[in-house]
Amino acid sequence: MKILGLIPARGGSKGIPGKNIKLLGGKPLLAYTVEAAKASTLLDRVILSSDDAKIIDVAKDLGLEVPFVRPAELAGDATSSLEVIRHALEELRSQGEEYDAVCLLQPTTPFRQEGLIDDVIRKFTEGNFDSLISVREVPAEFNPHWIFEEKEGKLQIATGEQKIITRRQELPKAYHRDGAVYITKTSVLLEQNSLYGGNIGFIDTTGSPYVNIDTREDWEEAERHLSRLLLKSVSLIIKKLQNLI
Structure with a gap:
């Protein structure tokens, strides 16, 4: 292919x-x-x-x-x-x-x-x-089986079901x-x-x-992710150097 x-x-x-x-x-x-x-x-x-x-x-x-x-x-x-x-x-x-x-x-x-x-x-x-x-x-709290949508001023389960699934463990992924x-x-x-x-x-x-x-907040999160990766790398290098001493 x-x-x-x-x-x-x-x-x-x-x-x-x-x-x-x-x-x-x-x-x-x-x-x-x-x-x-x-x-x-x-x-x-x-x-x-x-x-x-x-x-x-x-x-x-x-x-x-x-x-x-x-x-x-x-x-x-x-x-x-x-x-x-x-x-x-x-x-x-x-x-x-x-x-x-x-x-x-x-x-x-x-x-x-x-x-x-x-x-x-x-x-x-x-x-x-x-x-x-x-x-x-x-995440479970955003699962469509637990989401409601408005219809004619009332709420209904987004999936169209009549009864809500009560236990998180029973939610389909x-x-x-x-x-x-x-x-x-x-x-x-x-x-x-x-x-x-x-x-x-x-x-x-x-x-x-x-x-x-998509937003400036997303960009800031990406920068934080890279900072965490850098900190992790530095920590590993320091640990290796300590092991050599």
């Missing part, structure tokens, strides 16, 4: 201006995803989709291919990931490149556990899924997308016009560090 790695990074971020190339821990946010993609042994090609000249220049400096410039009309707040992927496939097809699946890697989820991308690809191909996404478990990795068959993307299809696999990343950067 021939798999394209696609990193989408548009300009014009309003919440954090210049977010995709803003320095996080001394390097552009984009660099974290580029490094993860380059570490994969199962992606056949990795490219950037962007409308922004500054982002494109940074991507090239990071060694990322940029075979086309995304048109401005596909770089707005309302542009979907599906539209971006379909555009990339059409551009590459016009250049004689065809792929069986696309692996979408969003820069706004910079901290991926080592080997995650290849783990996703293996499970995707072995399970013959339409798509496979990385997810995290929803629920997950939310973490944004780290999506992979979808090209046939599903182009023929069904869907990012998911009907047969969706998943990998649970709940045990690994997670930040999905």
Whole structure:
């Protein structure tokens, strides 16, 4: 199976201006995803989709291919990931490149556990899924079976059930997308016009560090995460030095 790695990074971020190339821990946010993609042994090609000249220049400096410039009309707040992927496939097809699946890697989820991308690809191909996404478990208090929604001025259980599940232990596991990795068959993307299809696999990343950067608060959390990693590394070095004395 021939798999394209696609990193989408548009300009014009309003919440954090210049977010995709803003320095996080001394390097552009984009660099974290580029490094993860380059570490994969199962992606056949990795490219950037962007409308922004500054982002494109940074991507090239990071060694990322940029075979086309995304048109401005596909770089707005309302542009979907599906539209971006379909555009990339059409551009590459016009250049004689065809792929069986696309692996979408969003820069706004910079901290991926080592080997995650290849783990996703293996499970995707072995399970013959339409798509496979990385997810995290929803805490019990936010489980859809314990969530209420308003209808005609009254509350009802979001799942449509008449009786609520009373014990936490009886709740079925629920997950939310973490944004780290999506992979979808090209046939599903182009023929069904869907990012998911009907047969969706998943990998649970709940045990690994997670930040999905959308707001300034998210950015600050990412900086705190890097500070914790640095402190941990320094502590390990000191411990090793003490053992040598």
